[in-house]
Amino acid sequence: MNAFSLAISEAFALLAGFDHRVAEIVGLSLQVSGLAVLLGTLIGLPLGACLGVGRFRGRQLLVIALNGCMGLPSVVVGVVVYLLLSRSGPLGDLGLLYSPTAMVLAQTVLVAPLMAAIARQTIEDAWHDYEEEFRVLRLRWIDSVRVLLHDCRHSLLVAVLAGLGRAMSEVGAVMIVGGNIDRSTRTMTTAIALETSKGDLPLAVALGLVLLAVILVLNGLALVVRQWAMRRYA
Amino acid sequence: MSDAAPMFPLRVRDLRWEAGGRAILDGLDLDLAGEGITILLGPNGAGKSVLLRTLCGLLEPQAGTIDWGGGRRPESGVAMVFQHARMLRDSVCGNVELALLPARLAAGERRERALAVLERVGLAQRAADSARALSGGERQRLALARAWVTQPRLLLLDEPTASLDPSSVDRIERIVREIRTEGTRILMTTHNLGQATRLADDVVFIDAGRVCEHAPVQRFFARPASQAARLYIQGELPWRMAF
Amino acid sequence: MANGLLKFLGCAAVSVMAWVSPAQAGETIVLASTTSTEQSGLFNFILPIFEKDSGIAVKVVALGTGQALDVGRRGDADVLLVHDRAAEDKFVQDGFGVDRKDVMYNDFVLVGPAADAAGVKGARDATDAFARIARKGSPWVSRGDRSGTHAAELRFWGSAGVELKGQPWYKEAGAGMGPTLNMAAGMGAYTLADRGTWASFKNRQDLAILYAGDPKLYNPYGVMLVNPARHPHVKKGAGEKFIQWITSAEGRRAISAYKIGNEQLFYPLSR
Known part of the structure; x- marks a missing residue:
């Protein structure tokens, strides 16, 4: 059997056998990335919306910076968060390094700008559409932000899914701040990196296929929810 | 009508607005007293929409003055319904509540007021439906409700019945009359001359960015003073390209 | 309208805070x-x-x-x-x-392609094995990551008197033992590995232990x-x-x- 068919049959065995260890790792990945995306949503979407609606000096620079952050290497985020959380760093007293919380923080830093950048574009387009209407109603800008966030909720799902995709698939940041500790901070991606470095390439690919399956299921769920919601409000 | 600042008589003097080297408003003068329905007539490109947009504060006049009852433009009390009103992806009621956000009411009161006005435009049954699922006529009534709910003293309507069927037009006209009865000053544009005779107290005829004629409705249609108005009423005025 | 969304996000934030500080049992x-x-x-x-x-x-x-x-x-x-x-x-x-x-x-082991072009199998000792690789210019993958294995490898190059700067056959992986072995396997290169990682390494392809046993390889x-x-x-x-x-x-x-x-x-x- 060649490496690929071996990997695929191993992936099915992992999925079918419901390997307890794999389930644990998938669970941690979902928890960490899910929370990071939740925090990213709470921070990134309002931030993006403010940038989309606001008109102030330096806004263009902020937009460029934000779009640039979409390409931020996860390793850089990992190192920066590591230095912050390290015992010798400014937040060292919290003792958060090598914990799932640290991984959530790092991934939040990673996905919030991405989600904000996508939200900014979405909200700005919608704002152009409603601007006259809102101005005549003399809506305060903060109300405009709130209303547009609500109005674009279906399109903003794309921002959330992009954040989730980036969080679930990144390895650099969680590896550095989580430490890839067995049964504590090992996620799908760090497990894949570990199996690759142990030379067990079929298992690495199999885990990759499991990760892909998980991401596909999440995207499918999101699509179903979106369609249900769209039917509600045309 | 909580705003105590005076609004009428509204005096527009020598209003100018230019786009792309073409004068849209070319020294326009207009006086509006505090009551009734005034209908703006005039060919496309005459400057009607720009005038409405200037009055509601979307456009700053490039020259000229607008005197609101002896003072500046009041903070509130002017509402506008666009020809193509944008509706949020929200319920019918939610779209009306949008207009009440600046008033900072409690959610319950906001809802109550929105439902009350929806009742008056005949959309109470559809309050919970999606605004984007409404028909053209219903949509326009919703737009009127959204403007009405703020209890404006001046309501600007930009062709509120364009491309609606006759029964929808009739419903809109009844609502406009009702709003007027409650003391709101109405300034609206239309190309429907029948509608003008049915609704207007007076008519303002604009051509080439100036007011050619401002007269009570019967006199305007019986004895138009200007040649342009006469041709327009007879449907023979050559329409200028908008841009 | 927008209130529902805010309420939902608020609840979500609270539950995040609850999860982020888990109770730690035992030391x-x-x-x-x-x-x-x-x-x-x-x-x-x-x-x-x-x-x-x-x-x-x-x-x-x-x-x-x-x-x-x-x-x-x-x-x-x-x-x-x-x-x-x-x-x-x-x-x-x-x-x-x-x-x-x-x-x-x-102990460390010298692994490389089974064909052993540099002939390290016949080396007198570990230093000689390194010298043979350098003489032949056979491809070498170094950890290059300041690890213990990297330090050991540099000691051997030093005692064999090999100048590594600018050598085209010398590649620094900047990676852990496993990825370095993956590279060596892919390139058909020599490398120094610790026996533990080598024993559990699965992607050996053509690689084999070519030299081991010198007391200097003690780790x-x-x-x-x-x-x-x-x-x-x-x-x-x-x-x-x-x-x-x-x-x-x-x-x-x-x-x-x-x-x-x-x-x-x-x-x-x-x-």
């Missing part, structure tokens, strides 16, 4: 160690025994020796288990670590506590218990008992 120490010990499977074998005996959970962060020492220097680990004697001694001397003890050893591991005087949060009691256990008779027994196939990978060092 936990962070052990910064090397990829070789982690990936060989040794920790998976001996740590459950220690955890059962002591009730102390050990979280292993596997890095190169140099990185592991950095982590200790910053105070981000409680205990270090690494393999670079010179660097370890300096670490203790500089006051970053205390209580250093020998734990175990294994000793030491354990030490991060200095609690410098980093007061270090779990001194639990860390000392671990150091004591891994150098005790039970610890030595556990290390000796770990085998892959029939091969014993690590040999305990008695005090």
Whole structure:
């Protein structure tokens, strides 16, 4: 059997056998990335919306910076968060390094700008559409932000899914701040990196296929929810 | 009508607005007293929409003055319904509540007021439906409700019945009359001359960015003073390209 | 309207806060160690025994020796288990670590393509083997990551008198042992590996052990506590218990008992 068919049959065995260890790792990945995306949503979407609606000096620079952050290497985020959380760093007293919380923080830093950048574009387009209407109603800008966030909720799902995709698939940041500790901070991606470095390439690919399956299921769920919601409000 | 600042008589003097080297408003003068329905007539490109947009504060006049009852433009009390009103992806009621956000009411009161006005435009049954699922006529009534709910003293309507069927037009006209009865000053544009005779107290005829004629409705249609108005009423005025 | 969304997000935020501070049962120490010990499977074998005996959970962060020492220097680990004697001694001397003890050893092996173009199989000793590779210019993949293995490799190049700068056959991976072996397998290159990682490495392709056994390839591991005087949060009691256990008779027994196939990978060092 060649490496690929071996990997695929191993992936099915992992999925079918419901390997307890794999389930644990998938669970941690979902928890960490899910929370990071939740925090990213709470921070990134309002931030993006403010940038989309606001008109102030330096806004263009902020937009460029934000779009640039979409390409931020996860390793850089990992190192920066590591230095912050390290015992010798400014937040060292919290003792958060090598914990799932640290991984959530790092991934939040990673996905919030991405989600904000996508939200900014979405909200700005919608704002152009409603601007006259809102101005005549003399809506305060903060109300405009709130209303547009609500109005674009279906399109903003794309921002959330992009954040989730980036969080679930990144390895650099969680590896550095989580430490890839067995049964504590090992996620799908760090497990894949570990199996690759142990030379067990079929298992690495199999885990990759499991990760892909998980991401596909999440995207499918999101699509179903979106369609249900769209039917509600045309 | 909580705003105590005076609004009428509204005096527009020598209003100018230019786009792309073409004068849209070319020294326009207009006086509006505090009551009734005034209908703006005039060919496309005459400057009607720009005038409405200037009055509601979307456009700053490039020259000229607008005197609101002896003072500046009041903070509130002017509402506008666009020809193509944008509706949020929200319920019918939610779209009306949008207009009440600046008033900072409690959610319950906001809802109550929105439902009350929806009742008056005949959309109470559809309050919970999606605004984007409404028909053209219903949509326009919703737009009127959204403007009405703020209890404006001046309501600007930009062709509120364009491309609606006759029964929808009739419903809109009844609502406009009702709003007027409650003391709101109405300034609206239309190309429907029948509608003008049915609704207007007076008519303002604009051509080439100036007011050619401002007269009570019967006199305007019986004895138009200007040649342009006469041709327009007879449907023979050559329409200028908008841009 | 927008209120519903805000309420939902608020609830979500509260539940995040609840999850982020989990209740920690029992004591936990962070052990910064090397990829070789982690990936060989040794920790998976001996740590459950220690955890059962002591009730102390050990979280292993596997890095190169140099990185592991950095982590200790910053105070981000409680205990270090690494393999670079010179660097370890300096670490203790500089006051970053205390209580250093020998734990175990294994050995480095020279692996390369089975065809052995450089002929290291017939080398007199390890230094000669390195010299032959350099003479032939056979491709070599170095860890290049300041790990214990990297340090050992550089010592051999030094004693063989090989100048590495600008050599086209010398590639620095800047990676752990596993990825370096993956590269060597892919390129048909030579490299120096620790026996533990090699034994558990699966993607060997054409690679084989070509030279081993020189006493200079001896690879000793030491354990030490991060200095609690410098980093007061270090779990001194639990860390000392671990150091004591891994150098005790039970610890030595556990290390000796770990085998892959029939091969014993690590040999305990008695005090």
